[in-house]
Amino acid sequence: MGKIVIAIDGYSGCGKSSTAKALAKNLGYTYIDSGAMYRAATLHFLNENLSLSSEDEVRRGLDSLEISFRINPETGLQETYLNGRNVEDEIRSMHISQKVSELATVASIRKELVAQQQRLGRGKGVVMDGRDIGSVVFPTAELKVFMTANLKTRAKRRQLELLEKGQSVDLIDIEENLANRDEVDSSRTESPLMKMPDAEEVDTSDLTLEEQVAKIILLAKAKIKMN
Numbered sequence: 001m002g003k004i005v006i007a008i009d010g011y012s013g014c015g016k017s018s019t020a021k022a023l024a025k026n027l028g029y030t031y032i033d034s035g036a037m038y039r040a041a042t043l044h045f046l047n048e049n050l051s052l053s054s055e056d057e058v059r060r061g062l063d064s065l066e067i068s069f070r071i072n073p074e075t076g077l078q079e080t081y082l083n084g085r086n087v088e089d090e091i092r093s094m095h096i097s098q099k100v101s102e103l104a105t106v107a108s109i110r111k112e113l114v115a116q117q118q119r120l121g122r123g124k125g126v127v128m129d130g131r132d133i134g135s136v137v138f139p140t141a142e143l144k145v146f147m148t149a150n151l152k153t154r155a156k157r158r159q160l161e162l163l164e165k166g167q168s169v170d171l172i173d174i175e176e177n178l179a180n181r182d183e184v185d186s187s188r189t190e191s192p193l194m195k196m197p198d199a200e201e202v203d204t205s206d207l208t209l210e211e212q213v214a215k216i217i218l219l220a221k222a223k224i225k226m227n
C-alpha cells in the first residue's frame with residue numbers, strides 16, 4: 001500500500017500535535033511539528049537579538065539557523081534541536097508563545113521554513129501539523145484535516161500541558177494568548193490559517209484524545225486504501 005502525506009491544520013491548542021504524534025505512531029509514519037520550527041526560530045532570533053524588521057538581520061538569522069528533530073532514546077519522544085542544542089522545553093514556554101506569531105508573519109522566514117518542511121516530507125509517509133500545511137506546504141496532501149475546539153477547552157488543555165512541564169500559568173493568560181494567536185495567525189497576509197475546501201473538519205471540543213485519534217485514523221486508513 002502506498003504511503004500518503006497527512007496535513008493537520010487548526011487553531012492553537014486543539015490537540016493537533018498530540019493527535020498527529022499518535023497517528024504517526026499508529027501508521028508507522030514520521031511526525032513533523034512545524035510549529036516547533038517557528039518556535040525554535042523565534043528563540044534563535046531572541047537569543048541573537050536580531051530584529052524581524054531588518055531584512056539584513058532576518059537574513060543573518062536564517063543563515064545561522066539550523067533546526068532538527070531527534071528521538072529521545074529514554075522517552076521515545078521527538079525533541080527539537082536548535083543549532084545542535086535541545087530546546088524542546090524552552091520553545092514551549094509562554095514567553096516564546098507570546099512572540100512566535102509575530103515571527104510567523106515574516107514572508108522570508110516562512111519561505112525558508114516551508115522549503116525545509118517540504119524536504120522533510122518528500123519521501124511521503126509523513127504527518128505534519130501546523131497552520132498552512134494543507135494550503136501551502138503540501139497542497140496535494142492525500143489527507144487534510146482541519147481541527148477546531150472551543151477556546152475554553154483549548155486553554156484548559158494547554159494549562160495542563162504546561163503544568164506537566166512544571167509551569168503554572170493562569171487560565172485567563174492562556175486564553176488571551178490563544179485568542180491573540182488565532183487572530184494573528186488567521187488574519188496575516190502570508191499563508192493565513194484557513195480551512196481548505198478539501199479538508200475534513202474535526203471539532204475536538206467534546207472528544208477525548210483517544211476519540212479524536214481514532215476518528216482521524218479511520219480517515220487516514222480510508223485514504224491509504226485508495227492509494
Ligand code: DC
Pocket residue numbers: 012013034035036038039100101104129130131132133181185
Ligand atoms: O502549533 P504551535 O502552537 O506550536 O505553533 C506556534 C506558532 O507558529 C503559531 O502561533 C503560528 C506559527 N505557525 C505557523 O505560522 N505556521 C505553521 N505551519 C505552524 C506554526
